Amino acid sequence: MAENSGADSSSAGHIPEYIPSKHVPLTDQLEKDKDDESLRRWKESLLGELSLDDKGKRGDSAVEFSAVRLVVEERDAIALPLPKDGEAVALPASFELKERCRYRLQFEFxxxxxxxLGLTYVNTVFKDGVQVDTSKVMLGAYAPQAKPYVYVTEEETTPDGEDVRGKYTAETKFADDDGKVYLTFSYSFEIKEEW
Known part of the structure; x- marks a missing residue:
């Protein structure tokens, strides 16, 4: 049997850290190979109706959130107020959830x-100042377009039991693979036995 001379880092429990390539702005990418008609048409097919003349009309930020909603089964959706200009501010958003209720989050941006690339949602929940949960969801990669995107998370269920009832605070962040943060905000909620 031949000995494996290559080191398999995953077998040793070590996973090498992924390092993404350097970010190249979209305008620079579109300028590359602009004389190649076939490549230009292919890039246009990927980007759809994007007009570079619109650059800057929505500000410098590549992602702008218009709504974050909590969609609860058999209830009206709860819209969380969002801070303006991506400022990280604590908002007085508060709502109640019943034990064992099913819900989804809906992001419009x-x-x-x-x-x-790699737009990610991170939500950290605290009870009495102690971190009790962290959720991280990879939303994906998105090209510029005039029409807003809507992303709906998988269905989740609130926990039940006397020990989980009570008031919680949470901090939410949306960032990309390059580490650019597009939105942060805080909110509070309470889990109750009944509505």
């Missing part, structure tokens, strides 16, 4: 000026 527009992408302008550049392709966004």
């Amino acid at each position: 527009a992408v302008a000026n550049d392709v966004v």
Whole structure:
């Protein structure tokens, strides 16, 4: 039997850290190979109706959130108020959830000026100042377009039991693979036995 001379880092429990390539702005990417008609048409097919003349009309941010909603089964959706201009501010958003209720989160956002790679949602929940949960969801990569994107998470169920009832606070962040943060905000909620 031949000995494996190559080191398999995953077998040793070590996973090498992924390092993404350097970010190249969309305008620079479109300028590359602009004389190649076939490549130009292919890029246009990927980007759809994007007009570079619109650059900057929505601001410098590549992602702008217009809504974050909590969609609860058999209830009206709860819209969380969002801070303006991406400022990280604590908002007085508060709502109640019943034990064992099923819910989804819905994010509505527009992408302008550049392709966004690895858009991620991170939500950290605290009870009495102690971190009790962290959720991280990869939303994906998005090209600029005039029409807003809508992303709906998988269905989740609130926990039940006397020990989980009570008031919680949470901090939410949306960022991309390059580490650019597009939105942060805080909110509070309470889990109750009944509505």
